[in-house]
Amino acid sequence: MSETKDVVLEQEEQVVEAGVHHFSKEEEWxxxxxxxxxxxxxxxxxQKLGLMMHWGPYSQLGLVESWALSDEDGDWSRDDIDWTDDMEHFKREYFDLNKTFNPIRFQPEEWAQMAADNGFKYFLFTTKHHDGFCMWDTHTTDYRITGKDTPFHTHKYADICRVLFDAFRAKGLGISAYFSKADWHTPYYWAPGMERGSHMWRGPSYDPHKYPWLWEKFVEFTHEQIMELLTNYGRIECLWLDAGWVREGRHGQDIRLGEVVERARQTTQPWLLSADRTVGGPYENIVTPEQTIPEHPMNIPWESCITVGNSFAFGFDDQYKSGRQLAHILLEVVSKGGNLALNVGPQPDGRLPKGAVRGIKALGEWLNTHGEGIYGTRICGPYFTKDWAFTQKQEINTVYAFRLYRNENEAVEAQVIIPYMEKVERVELIGTNDAISYQQTENGLVVDLPPSAVSGAAPITHTFKLLTRG
Structure with missing residues (x-):
């Protein structure tokens, strides 16, 4: 590999490692x-809480989505490929998964109802991942859910994006459309017989500077796909763009994103937000940490995408987080100023994994009581202190203080000290709405819990409503 290619790959590793994207700094917003x-x-x-889904033919293998196709990423993405050592054969098998993808147990209305019932406010769906398979009725390629080679194409729900977007909108949720700027199926990006031969990486198989006509074909292809989604699929709140290495200044991979986003804003979606991940600049309206939560609060729009299980795509042996874990993740995210996009990978037959649904429903039950301290709030010091999370609604002079209990066996003290130093006029315990006694001290608010709040197993949280001015 040439020195130039080595430099490019080193740059790409700064964007994504082992399939996990880094996130832009606050000052880059x-x-x-x-x-x-x-x-x-x-x-x-x-909104605070969105439901994210990675779904496509790859769910049949129970593998990480797309990444095993990239030879440069094979060191981490191919751990579960135990049936062959021939990676060229594997790639052909992977790209043929559309021929067996037939999720006849798919029930979009039930998915939407579950999301609405459990506190989700928007829906973020993978319209196309890096592998290039389109989950909508595109006219740009036959490699799509409605293509004749895909058995599901005759089903009444065949246009998966359309039925999902319609179902979730009907329940009052906003729509965010994930779209990969890279496409490893189209010959305009991974062109056969080009410079790289069969050894592929996440970028194009050719130098766009040397083949500008081919790159222009890819730009036109990408713009047409994006405009299909933003013209024919109803109101979309956010175009959520993955593959941060596809960008101006990165090995010539400028897809002129601003051109297509502005066209959509001027013609069909004037309200459209853009999340051009890891790129910074005017089209990364929302910063998107992945499988992580920033160490410090960020006073910009941001959203952590974190999985209910261990991976974004469905895995046959995945382990799912409990409602307590999910609530604590949500609290850390929200108290630091962000939203949580909670990802679940649907099964190949069209069902949601029972373990994931169980955790989501437990989170929803907790939100049903404590959600007033989540939705519509903003950051408030001391933010997050491991045991405590804080939010506020300035317009009603209210601060919410959440005492987190890590497990049900954790000791619950009858008297707690809320590490909040500002003067308050009243303290209530959410779930009772009764005022409780407190003292304002140099260490914070000393609060006496009622006996009913101390007995039994430790709750997910005790949530205190602090009225800061009468």
């Missing part, structure tokens, strides 16, 4: 000038 976009970003910051 560019505030939009359009008042409508600023209004929509405030709407986004109010």
């Amino acid at each position: 560019v505030k939009p000038e359009d008042p409508l976009l600023l209004e929509r970003l405030e709407w986004f910051k109010d």
Whole structure:
């Protein structure tokens, strides 16, 4: 490999490692000038909880989505490929998975109802991952869910994006459309017989500077796909763009994203937010940490995408987080100023994994009581202290203090010290709405819990409502 290619690969590793994207720094965020976009970003910051889904033919293998196709990423993405050592044969098998993908147990209305019942406010769905398989009725390629080679194409729910977007909108959820800027199936990106031969990486198989006509074909292909989604599939709140290595200045991979986003805003979706991950600049309206939570609060629009299990795609042996774990993750994210996009990977037959649903329903039950301290809130010091999380609603002079209990066997003290130093006028325990006695001290608020709050197993949280001015 040439020195130039080595430098490019080193740059790409700064964007994503082992399939996990890094996230842009707060100072790289560019505030939009359009008042409508600023209004929509405030709407986004109010929502707090989105349901994310990675789903496609790859669910049949129970493997990480797409990444095993990239030879440069094989050291981590091919651990579960135990039936062959021939990776060229594997790639052919993978790309043929559309011929057996037939999720006849898919029930979009039930998915939407589950999300609405359990506190989700928007839906983030993978319209196309890096492997190039389209989950909508695109006219740009036959490699799609409605293509004749895919057995599901005759089903009444065949246009999966359409039926999901319609079902979730009907339940009042906003729609965020995940779209990979890379496409490893189209010959405009991974062109056969080009410079790289059969040894592929996540970028194009050719140098766009040397083959500008071929790269232009890819740009046109990408723009047409994005405009299909933003023209024919109803209101979409956010275009959520993955593959941060596809960008201006990265080995010539400029897809002129601003051109297509502005066209959509001017013609069909004036409210459209854009999340151009890891790129910074005017089209990364939302910063997207992945499988992590920033160490410190960020006072910009951001969203951690974190899995209910261990992986984004469905895995046959996946282990799922409990409702307590999910609530604590949500609290850390929200108290640091972000939203949580909670990902579940549907099964190949179209069902949601029972373990994932169990955790989601437990989270929803907790939100049903404690959600007033989550939705529509903003950051408030001391933010997150491992045992405590804080949020506030300034317009009603209210601070919410959450005492987190890591497990049900943790000791619950009859008297707790809330590490909040500002003067308060009243303290209530959420779930009772009764005022409880407290003392304001130099260490914080000393609060006496009622006997009913101390007995039994430790709850997920005790949540205190602090009225800061009468």
